[in-house]
Amino acid sequence: MTAQAGGPVPGLPAEAHAGSRGAALGRLWPFGPAAAVLLFLFFIPLAIVFVYSFWTVQNLQLIPTWTLQNYLKFFQTDTYIRTFLKTIIMAVLVTAAGIGMAFPFAYFLARYVSTRWQRVLLLAVIIPFWSSYLVRVYAWQAILGEKGALNWLLMQVGLISEPLTIFLYNDVGVFIVLTYVYFPFAALSLYSSLEKFDFTQLTAAQDLGATPLRAMRRILLPQVRPGFITAMIFVFIPIIGEYLTPTLVGGTKGVLIGNLIVNFYRGGAFPAMAAASFIIAAFIILLLVLFRRYLQLDDVVTKL
Amino acid sequence: MAKPMDRLETMPVSRRSRATRNAFRAWSLVVFAFLYVPIAFLVLFSFEDSRTPGLPFTGFTLDWYTSLPENSQLIGAVANSIVIAIIVAAVATLVGTMAAFPLVRGGIRWPNAARVAFTMPIMLPGILIGVGLVVFLAGTLDIQLSQLTVIAGHLVLTMPFVILIVAARLQGFDRRLEWAAADLGAGPATVIRRIVLPLIAPAILAAALISITLSIDEFVVTFFTVGSQLTLPIYIYTQIKFGVTPEVNAVATLVMVGTILALGLITLVATRGRRAGRAVVRRVRGGR
Numbered sequence: 001m002t003a004q005a006g007g008p009v010p011g012l013p014a015e016a017h018a019g020s021r022g023a024a025l026g027r028l029w030p031f032g033p034a035a036a037v038l039l040f041l042f043f044i045p046l047a048i049v050f051v052y053s054f055w056t057v058q059n060l061q062l063i064p065t066w067t068l069q070n071y072l073k074f075f076q077t078d079t080y081i082r083t084f085l086k087t088i089i090m091a092v093l094v095t096a097a098g099i100g101m102a103f104p105f106a107y108f109l110a111r112y113v114s115t116r117w118q119r120v121l122l123l124a125v126i127i128p129f130w131s132s133y134l135v136r137v138y139a140w141q142a143i144l145g146e147k148g149a150l151n152w153l154l155m156q157v158g159l160i161s162e163p164l165t166i167f168l169y170n171d172v173g174v175f176i177v178l179t180y181v182y183f184p185f186a187a188l189s190l191y192s193s194l195e196k197f198d199f200t201q202l203t204a205a206q207d208l209g210a211t212p213l214r215a216m217r218r219i220l221l222p223q224v225r226p227g228f229i230t231a232m233i234f235v236f237i238p239i240i241g242e243y244l245t246p247t248l249v250g251g252t253k254g255v256l257i258g259n260l261i262v263n264f265y266r267g268g269a270f271p272a273m274a275a276a277s278f279i280i281a282a283f284i285i286l287l288l289v290l291f292r293r294y295l296q297l298d299d300v301v302t303k304l
Numbered sequence: 305m306a307k308p309m310d311r312l313e314t315m316p317v318s319r320r321s322r323a324t325r326n327a328f329r330a331w332s333l334v335v336f337a338f339l340y341v342p343i344a345f346l347v348l349f350s351f352e353d354s355r356t357p358g359l360p361f362t363g364f365t366l367d368w369y370t371s372l373p374e375n376s377q378l379i380g381a382v383a384n385s386i387v388i389a390i391i392v393a394a395v396a397t398l399v400g401t402m403a404a405f406p407l408v409r410g411g412i413r414w415p416n417a418a419r420v421a422f423t424m425p426i427m428l429p430g431i432l433i434g435v436g437l438v439v440f441l442a443g444t445l446d447i448q449l450s451q452l453t454v455i456a457g458h459l460v461l462t463m464p465f466v467i468l469i470v471a472a473r474l475q476g477f478d479r480r481l482e483w484a485a486a487d488l489g490a491g492p493a494t495v496i497r498r499i500v501l502p503l504i505a506p507a508i509l510a511a512a513l514i515s516i517t518l519s520i521d522e523f524v525v526t527f528f529t530v531g532s533q534l535t536l537p538i539y540i541y542t543q544i545k546f547g548v549t550p551e552v553n554a555v556a557t558l559v560m561v562g563t564i565l566a567l568g569l570i571t572l573v574a575t576r577g578r579r580a581g582r583a584v585v586r587r588v589r590g591g592r
Contacts, residue, residue, distance in 0.1 A: 027405075027406055027409070027410070028406055030402035030403060030405050030406055031402070031403050031406045031407070031418075033398075033399040033402060033403070034399045034400060034402065034403030034422070034463060034467065035403070037399060037459055037460065037463055038421060038422065038425070038460070038463075041437065041456050041457070041459060041460045042424065042425050042433065042436070042460050043421075044440060045433075045436030045437050045439060045440035045441075046432065046436045048436070048439050048440050048443075048444055049432075049435055049436050049439050052439060052443075062443075101335060101338070102335075104328060104331045104332075105331060105332050105335045107328065108325075108328035108329065108331065108332050109332075112325055112328060112329075121332070123571070124336065124339075125335075125339065126567070127564055127567060128339050128340070128343060130517060130563055130564075130566075130567045131343070131559070131560045131563045131564060132520075132521045132537070132540075132556070132559045132560065132563060133521055133523065133537075134521070134523055134537050134540050134541060134544075134556075135346070135540070135556040135559050135560055136342070136343075138346065138540070138544055138552065138556055139342035139343050139345070139346040139556070140342050141544075141548050142342060142345035142346045142348075142349050142358075142553075143341065143342050143345055145358065145548065146358070147356060147358020147359060148345075148358060148359070149341075149345050149359055151359075152358070152359035152360065180338065180339075180342070183335075183338070183339070187335075233427075237427060237428075237429065238429050238430075240429060241428070241429020241430065241431040241432060241524075242429070242431075243431050243524055243527075244523055244524065244541075248541075248544060248545075258429070258431050258524075261431060261435060262431075262527075265435070265438070265528075270439065270443070273435060274435070274439065277431070277432055277435045277436075280429070280432070281428060281432055284427070284428060284429070288427060292420075
């Protein structure tokens with residue numbers, strides 16, 4: 001059994017005869033189709049968007065002029081820049097609200113609930129998340145709409161005599177619905193961090209004289225920081241590109257940058273659309289690069 | 305499973321800690337109310353008699369459901385969505401599962417860069433993928449928008465999930481099982497078929513089901529890449545834009561029930577699969 005130096009040993013694991021170029025290729029080919037999908041349906045399209053953002057359009061014809069005009073126009077037009085800033089502010093507020101709601105909840109789940117019930121309650125959070133996004137947005141019509149539950153309740157209590165229209169078709173409605181839609185992301189990210197935390201450390205800190213708040217700040221928070229950052233990224237980034245929620249519950253007043261992009265698209269202003277798209281892409285990529293260390297995508301995805 | 309410390313730790317030791325715990329519990333109730341009250345009202349209004357759904361509740365009816373099968377537009381949209389989802393899930397699962405192997409087991413020069421590249425479509429908002437695809441496919445390549453372009457768009461979105469899920473499963477894979485099988489004379493194909501695939505099957509199935517759910521639900525990318533066809537979300541969207549009607553509530557309720565059933569199936573398959581996976585391990589390890 002020792003006289004087989006040289007040729008590949010039948011049935012030995014790949015590592016055993018790796019190193020030769022053929023073996024490396026043999027292990028690499030399964031990657032090909034996925035790489036092709038990614039290249040042709042993601043990276044090349046985005047590269048073309050980038051190129052178009054420097055072109056201009058005349059009579060619905062794209063002209064390769066190489067100009068910064070589209071970007072300049074975006075930053076000089078009042079409504080565009082205001083919509084962009086509003087989108088960022090909205091994303092910040094929703095992220096804060098989502099995490100603010102999710103942290104006590106995830107903490108409760110991880111600390112006070114038995115493992116078995118943790119799984120049940122987590123599933124109860126995920127179920128609405130997996131039910132159609134569109135339906136979840138639409139569901140708020142039943143609460144916030146003119147004939148919705150909120151107006152009915154307020155009228156029953158006697159606070160108002162006529163149904164109010166202030167809950168829908170403005171930024172408040174967009175804020176509420178976005179918080180609703182992205183809450184499960186925040187809850188899942190925070191929970192996967194808290195789940196790993198050993199809560200006896202808090203007791204230990206308090207035994208050593210720390211107040212509960214101090215123990216939280218000094219012991220718990222540093223250890224669950226990755227969860228916070230994952231939650232922030234998972235809530236903040238998709239909101240930057242939100243289109244559906246502002247369209248359905250924001251009306252004309254609750255417009256975000258996603259609506260702007262679709263409007264450019266509908267109006268045939270492809271270079272403007274490309275520039276706006278690239279501005280948010282660049283913004284998001286910058287954030288991802290800054291926080292890349294904390295990204296625990298696997299954690300969240302495998303929990304879904 | 306429970307460590308002895310668990311009980312001790314969760315036992316309220318003082319009045320104050322009991323109060324804290326009750327506050328947390330109350331907050332969780334608020335959270336669940338927030339999550340489920342809108343859905344409850346959505347469902348309730350689908351049974352409402354009046355043409356404009358809302359409170360006060362005027363009467364109970366099943367009309368909005370019974371009339372749905374006659375709605376050919378809706379049925380067409382549903383059929384479209386299902387066909388697209390099945391194709392997307394099949395391709396994404398196959399291509400994604402294949403890619404997960406070199407990603408986890410080496411062979412790629414920059415595995416981290418590849419990982420980042422693959423998670424990009426998840427991290428960037430769907431609207432950018434939609435814009436990119438419509439510009440590239442319809443603008444540059446001059447391809448007619450159709451179900452095919454929708455499938456292309458959904459593929460970009462679902463494949464990364466498949467890769468991540470299967471890769472996570474492969475990460476914890478005991479390679480010794482494969483080596484043992486190879487030692488006993490199994491060829492690479494047999495090892496894959498008899499050892500590897502059964503063990504990662506739950507992940508593959510979960511990934512396929514998640515791809516189906518994502519595809520059926522996807523709005524923004526579909527919105528950009530769809531031509532004159534309707535998918536279910538596009539249909540619901542146009543209906544909502546048209547006005548809030550009980551029919552939309554009925555459709556939405558059915559969609560909700562459908563996805564929850566699918567989720568139940570995923571969980572069931574995943575746990576069953578895990579058990580089956582363990583059985584394989586037991587057989588391999590326990591057998592002679």
